[in-house]
Amino acid sequence: MDVQDAVVEDHFDAVRVPDGVLVRMSRNVEATLARQIAELIRFLAEDVVPERRGLRRTAAAVERRLFPDAYRTRVDSADLRARHRDRLRDTGPATRVAAQCLAGSPFVLDENGVDDWIGTIGLLRMLRPPRERRLSSVNGRWYTHIQTLLVLAVDPRA
Amino acid sequence: MSSGRPWRVTLHDDDVNAVPVVAYLLRTLGRVEREAALDATLAAHRQGRVDFDFATCAEAETWVVELQRRGLRASLGRA
Numbered sequence: 001m002d003v004q005d006a007v008v009e010d011h012f013d014a015v016r017v018p019d020g021v022l023v024r025m026s027r028n029v030e031a032t033l034a035r036q037i038a039e040l041i042r043f044l045a046e047d048v049v050p051e052r053r054g055l056r057r058t059a060a061a062v063e064r065r066l067f068p069d070a071y072r073t074r075v076d077s078a079d080l081r082a083r084h085r086d087r088l089r090d091t092g093p094a095t096r097v098a099a100q101c102l103a104g105s106p107f108v109l110d111e112n113g114v115d116d117w118i119g120t121i122g123l124l125r126m127l128r129p130p131r132e133r134r135l136s137s138v139n140g141r142w143y144t145h146i147q148t149l150l151v152l153a154v155d156p157r158a
Numbered sequence: 159m160s161s162g163r164p165w166r167v168t169l170h171d172d173d174v175n176a177v178p179v180v181a182y183l184l185r186t187l188g189r190v191e192r193e194a195a196l197d198a199t200l201a202a203h204r205q206g207r208v209d210f211d212f213a214t215c216a217e218a219e220t221w222v223v224e225l226q227r228r229g230l231r232a233s234l235g236r237a
Contacts, residue, residue, distance in 0.1 A: 066226070066229075067226045067227075068226070068233070069233070070219075070226070070232065070233045070234055071234065071235065072235060080219060080222070080223075083219070084219065084223045087223050087224075087227065088226065090227070111186075115186065118179065118183065118228060119229070121229070122175070122179075122228045122230065123228070123229050125174055125229055126229050133174050134173060134174060135174060135176075143174075144174075144176050144179075147175075147176065147179045148178055148179060151178050151179050151182040152178065155182060158178045158181060158182050
């Protein structure tokens with residue numbers, strides 16, 4: 001094996017097919033997404049904050065990153081998060097997306113599946129520290145790439 | 159001029175979500191038609207925010223929750 005053989009190309013694409021959206025990824029992208037989504041699920045279900053070297057974040061701070069204050073006051077905003085906790089903390093979409101990553105591509109998504117992916121990637125982005133979620137960051141570019149390809153595949157006029 | 163709908167949801171611009179994705183979500187979440195969704199997304203991008211009026215607090219809260227659980231930044235209050 002020479003050096004070229006050792007290079008694994010990152011790849012994700014989504015194209016429209018008659019019964020939905022066909023998704024194809026390289027194995028390393030599947031593994032990376034599955035690992036990151038597992039962190040998201042642990043946070044949504046158990047308030048476990050992903051560890052990052054040199055960064056200490058509380059569960060409350062991460063929650064407010066994912067679900068920012070919606071009312072003018074913190075008290076009203078916390079009440080809203082509590083009233084809608086089941087919906088905000090629903091791990092169903094992320095669990096389904098993680099299962100698809102672990103099972104491996106290709107697979108076909110219907111519109112509900114596309115919504116699972118777009119929402120999960122959207123939350124995944126907000127779980128990252130600020131510097132890692134911007135469009136200029138590697139992770140930020142990947143999240144945007146995935147979401148945009150899915151949207152354009154399901155709705156080419158978007 | 160009042161819309162007669164006393165609750166207002168504000169979608170805030172951010173530097174992370176792409177225009178086609180936001181427009182798609184506004185449309186598929188059932189709030190606005192295709193052209194209006196794109197117009198609203200671009201308005202948020204240019205002006206920093208765009209508002210949607212609702213008849214009840216419950217409707218407005220539901221809308222905020224659905225936007226936030228997809229990684230968009232939304233808030234609400236009295237119109």
